[in-house]
Amino acid sequence: MASDVRVMFFGGLGEIGRNCAAIEVEGRIMLIDCGLMFPDDDMAGIDIVLPDFTWLRENADRVEGVVATHGHEDHIGALGYLLAEIPCKVIGSALTLGLAKHRIDEHQAGKNAEFIEVGDNDRIQVGPFDLEFFPVTHSVPNGFATAFHTPQGVILHSGDFKLDMTPVDRRLTDLAGIGHLAKDDGIRLLLADSTNATAPGFSDSETSIGANLEDLFRARDGRRIIVACFASHIHRVQQVADAAIASGRTVATLGRSMNRNVAMAREMGLLRIPDDKLRAIEDVEGLDPAKTCIISTGSQGEPMAALALMAAGENRFLTIEDGDCIILSSHPIPGNESAVNGVITGLVRKGAEVIHSGTARVHATGHAKSEELKVLHSIAQPEWFVPVHGEYLHMVEHAKIGERMGTPADRIVLCQDGDSIVLNDDGIRRGSSVSSEYIYVQGSVGELDESALHDRRILGREGFISAVVTLADGPDGLVLAAEPEIISRGWVKGDEGAQLAKTIGAEVRRAVEDALADGARTRPRIERAMRRSMGRLVNRETRMRPMIVPVALGAPDDGD
Ligand SMILES: [Zn+2]
Ligand SMILES: [Zn+2]
Numbered sequence: 001m002a003s004d005v006r007v008m009f010f011g012g013l014g015e016i017g018r019n020c021a022a023i024e025v026e027g028r029i030m031l032i033d034c035g036l037m038f039p040d041d042d043m044a045g046i047d048i049v050l051p052d053f054t055w056l057r058e059n060a061d062r063v064e065g066v067v068a069t070h071g072h073e074d075h076i077g078a079l080g081y082l083l084a085e086i087p088c089k090v091i092g093s094a095l096t097l098g099l100a101k102h103r104i105d106e107h108q109a110g111k112n113a114e115f116i117e118v119g120d121n122d123r124i125q126v127g128p129f130d131l132e133f134f135p136v137t138h139s140v141p142n143g144f145a146t147a148f149h150t151p152q153g154v155i156l157h158s159g160d161f162k163l164d165m166t167p168v169d170r171r172l173t174d175l176a177g178i179g180h181l182a183k184d185d186g187i188r189l190l191l192a193d194s195t196n197a198t199a200p201g202f203s204d205s206e207t208s209i210g211a212n213l214e215d216l217f218r219a220r221d222g223r224r225i226i227v228a229c230f231a232s233h234i235h236r237v238q239q240v241a242d243a244a245i246a247s248g249r250t251v252a253t254l255g256r257s258m259n260r261n262v263a264m265a266r267e268m269g270l271l272r273i274p275d276d277k278l279r280a281i282e283d284v285e286g287l288d289p290a291k292t293c294i295i296s297t298g299s300q301g302e303p304m305a306a307l308a309l310m311a312a313g314e315n316r317f318l319t320i321e322d323g324d325c326i327i328l329s330s331h332p333i334p335g336n337e338s339a340v341n342g343v344i345t346g347l348v349r350k351g352a353e354v355i356h357s358g359t360a361r362v363h364a365t366g367h368a369k370s371e372e373l374k375v376l377h378s379i380a381q382p383e384w385f386v387p388v389h390g391e392y393l394h395m396v397e398h399a400k401i402g403e404r405m406g407t408p409a410d411r412i413v414l415c416q417d418g419d420s421i422v423l424n425d426d427g428i429r430r431g432s433s434v435s436s437e438y439i440y441v442q443g444s445v446g447e448l449d450e451s452a453l454h455d456r457r458i459l460g461r462e463g464f465i466s467a468v469v470t471l472a473d474g475p476d477g478l479v480l481a482a483e484p485e486i487i488s489r490g491w492v493k494g495d496e497g498a499q500l501a502k503t504i505g506a507e508v509r510r511a512v513e514d515a516l517a518d519g520a521r522t523r524p525r526i527e528r529a530m531r532r533s534m535g536r537l538v539n540r541e542t543r544m545r546p547m548i549v550p551v552a553l554g555a556p557d558d559g560d
Helices: 054-058 079-085 094-105 175-184 207-218 234-246 256-267 281-286 306-311 337-349 370-380 392-404 450-462 494-517 523-542
Strands: 005-011 020-025 028-032 048-050 063-067 088-092 113-117 123-126 129-136 143-150 153-157 187-193 225-228 250-254 292-296 325-328 353-355 384-388 420-424 427-430 439-442 446-448 464-474 477-480 485-489 547-553
Touching: 005 054, 020 143, 028 129, 079 088, 079 094, 088 094, 088 123, 094 113, 094 256, 129 175, 153 175, 175 370, 187 370, 207 234, 207 325, 225 306, 234 250, 234 256, 234 292, 250 256, 250 281, 256 292, 281 292, 292 306, 306 325, 306 337, 325 337, 337 353, 370 392, 384 392, 450 464, 450 547, 464 494, 464 523, 477 494, 485 494, 494 523, 523 547
Parallel strands: 028 063, 063 088, 088 113, 153 187, 187 384, 225 292, 225 325, 250 292, 325 353, 464 547
Antiparallel strands: 005 020, 005 420, 020 028, 048 439, 123 129, 129 143, 143 153, 420 427, 439 446, 464 477, 464 485
16 A cells, blocks of 8 residues: 655635645655735735745654745745745746745845756656656746656646747647656646636737737837836746837836846846847936837836836836836736726826736736646546635636546545645545635734734724723722723714713723722723723714723733
């Protein structure tokens, strides 16, 4: 009997972002990706969301490494946080590792990583892991589908992929290789990207965007053009640069990550822009606008990125003028829609023309649509299938596709963040769950939990009211030493507010006196009584539920 293989899902199953899974073979753990998620509007003030590393921390000495499937933030963005705590190997293509290193260096965690660079169709042994890497097309170059040759057969993880038949670098998704794997070894378990499972048909080829861009450029002869896209989307940058040069323009890059990635990709030979066509952004205001194209960051509406600063009139390199044309060669990630809208509005107010994926074909998705998923399933013919990478409805739809393509329904396992499965000689059974809490990060101070965010939501929506009472020792125990003081923020103001504060003060006074008469002697117990009475009164009088903060000064913390 071969030993069991366990697969755990820490993130990415039930949301778009923070992709992180693990495969356990002979007691060793190999992660597949370690990504972050961008917050949505409901996560007030949060910068990023991480997977919960609790289980990995507890098993840190067994963590062999991380396979980084490709260089997107939702797959590599949390590596710095992981490595700071858990030193291990990081395995990926040269570009993926290059992009990951930028992230890891921000946490000074590079010394904790051993980087293992792999090329197309390499097969390597890392501890008990026998890994094989198949090229896939996606919206960042040099991504992989990864085959884990395990004691329980082959587990194939698709990575993020699409079936682009005419990719910019002519590096196709290796369907032949996957077919060989399926015929020779058989694929025991397929884990595959579900992002676009609900979208009908085939995705557009990346190269179709270049021709569209060139048409747009030529129709805007004599005007300055600014194109925003993901800094990691090297092939998009290539097409923007090609369209610019073909229409008689030189190119300048704007934004820290754009500058860095363009330099790195040129050095690696993945991006070709002749030296004499590339200008420094510092010189851009002095160049003929009609002969200039700026490639910028900020296509997701990120507030501190170049494009948002332009919209706010605060970019130090250039000022938007009447007649400028700005192309958002991108599609907002779920959660970023309103930020992107805000940036577009700001640019239009400054007199610019803004073109985006809602008005022209200036973006192609990087994820396989339903017909492409069918092709993958028809070739992989997995014995078992777990849809990954997507919101729940995407995974449900992908499960239907898997069934339609021949995997029996009882061999398709729908999993969510925190689930684990065990692969053994009999098939798959569900294993014990792992924590999949959202770990919120803001600024550089560290991590916030769900309760902190819950408080923020209440503060944001309903404001807060605090009552402060001061107690003193009297002849027969504690007594109120002064009238309760009511303080509120973001709540009812003016005469009405003053009247309410008075009513609440009287209610708090009564509640404290009752509690003291009842034998309450400690701060927690008195504050509990205050909170209860205030909550009831406020809700009755206003139908609101602001945050209530009772403070009882002068009472001991324990002793009841
Ligand atoms: Zn991706
Ligand atoms: Zn992804």
